[in-house]
Amino acid sequence: MKKETRAYYADLKADYSIKIRQLVPKYDEMVECIVELLRLRSPRSVLDIGAGIGNISALVLESVPGARVTALEVSDEMFREAQANLEPAADRVRLVHQDIVDFEPNEGYDAIFTNLVLHNIAPDDRRSVLERLHGWLEPGGTFIWGDMIRHPDERVNEYFVEYRRSFARAAGCPEELVRQNFEKEATEDHPLTVEQALSEGREAGFNDASPVWAHDAFAILFMRKARP
Numbered sequence: 001m002k003k004e005t006r007a008y009y010a011d012l013k014a015d016y017s018i019k020i021r022q023l024v025p026k027y028d029e030m031v032e033c034i035v036e037l038l039r040l041r042s043p044r045s046v047l048d049i050g051a052g053i054g055n056i057s058a059l060v061l062e063s064v065p066g067a068r069v070t071a072l073e074v075s076d077e078m079f080r081e082a083q084a085n086l087e088p089a090a091d092r093v094r095l096v097h098q099d100i101v102d103f104e105p106n107e108g109y110d111a112i113f114t115n116l117v118l119h120n121i122a123p124d125d126r127r128s129v130l131e132r133l134h135g136w137l138e139p140g141g142t143f144i145w146g147d148m149i150r151h152p153d154e155r156v157n158e159y160f161v162e163y164r165r166s167f168a169r170a171a172g173c174p175e176e177l178v179r180q181n182f183e184k185e186a187t188e189d190h191p192l193t194v195e196q197a198l199s200e201g202r203e204a205g206f207n208d209a210s211p212v213w214a215h216d217a218f219a220i221l222f223m224r225k226a227r228p
C-alpha cells in the first residue's frame with residue numbers, strides 16, 4: 001500500500017464509524033447487504049479483506065453462527081482497533097496484519113468478502129489478487145466485492161463527487177477530511193466501472209458475476225467459484 005494511502009487510513013481510524021458514514025452515504029445499507037448475503041449461504045470459513053476496525057467481521061460472526069473469520073488488515077492503526085473490537089469473539093477469529101498483495105493463506109474459504117478496499121490496489125496487483133483469491137475459495141464458494149466504482153460517463157462521475165462532497169459537509173464531516181478524501185480519490189485510487197469489475201472477476205475464473213447493489217459511486221458485486 002502507498003505511504004499516502006497508509007497515512008489516510010491511519011487518520012481515518014479515529015471516529016471511523018462516524019467518518020465512514022459521512023463519506024459513504026449508504027454505508028449501513030452496504031454493510032447490511034454484505035452480511036445478509038453471507039448469512040444466506042452459512043459459510044463456515046470466511047475471509048474479510050481490508051477489515052478496517054473489524055466491524056463487518058463482528059457482524060458476520062453474530063449473524064452466521066459457527067462461522068470462523070480471518071480478518072486481514074494492513075494499517076497498523078486499523079489493525080489494533082480491529083484486535084480490540086474482535087476480542088470478544090477471539091476463539092472464532094484469526095487476525096492477520098498484512099497487505100492482501102502479500103497474503104498466502106494456509107486454508108481454503110467458503111466465502112471471501114471485501115468492502116471499500118480493492119480500489120486502493122494498483123491494476124496489475126488487483127488482477128493477480130483476484131486470481132489468487134479465486135484459488136483460495138472452496139468449490140461453490142462465494143466472493144462478495146463491495147467497492148467504490150466509477151461511472152463510464154465522466155459527467156456522471158463529476159455529479160457523484162459533487163453529491164458526495166455536499167452529503168459529507170451536511171453530515172458534519174470536517175473540511176480537511178473532505179479535502180483529503182476527494183484528493184485521494186482523484187490522485188491515488190483505481191476504481192473500476194461495474195462492467196470492468198465484473199469482467200476482471202470473470203477473467204480471474206469466477207462464475208455468475210453480477211451486481212447485487214449500487215448507489216452513486218458504490219456497488220456490491222457477487223460471484224462464485226464453480227464446483228468441478
Ligand SMILES: C[S@@+](CC[C@H](N)C(=O)[O-])C[C@H]1O[C@@H](n2cnc3c(N)ncnc32)[C@H](O)[C@@H]1O
Binds near residue numbers: 049101114
Ligand atoms: C475504507 S476502509 C474499509 C474498512 C471496512 N472494510 C469497511 O467497509 O468499513 C479500507 C480499509 O482497507 C485497508 N486496506 C487498503 N488496502 C489494503 C491492502 N492492500 N491490504 C489490506 N488492507 C488494505 C485500509 O487500511 C482500510 O482499513
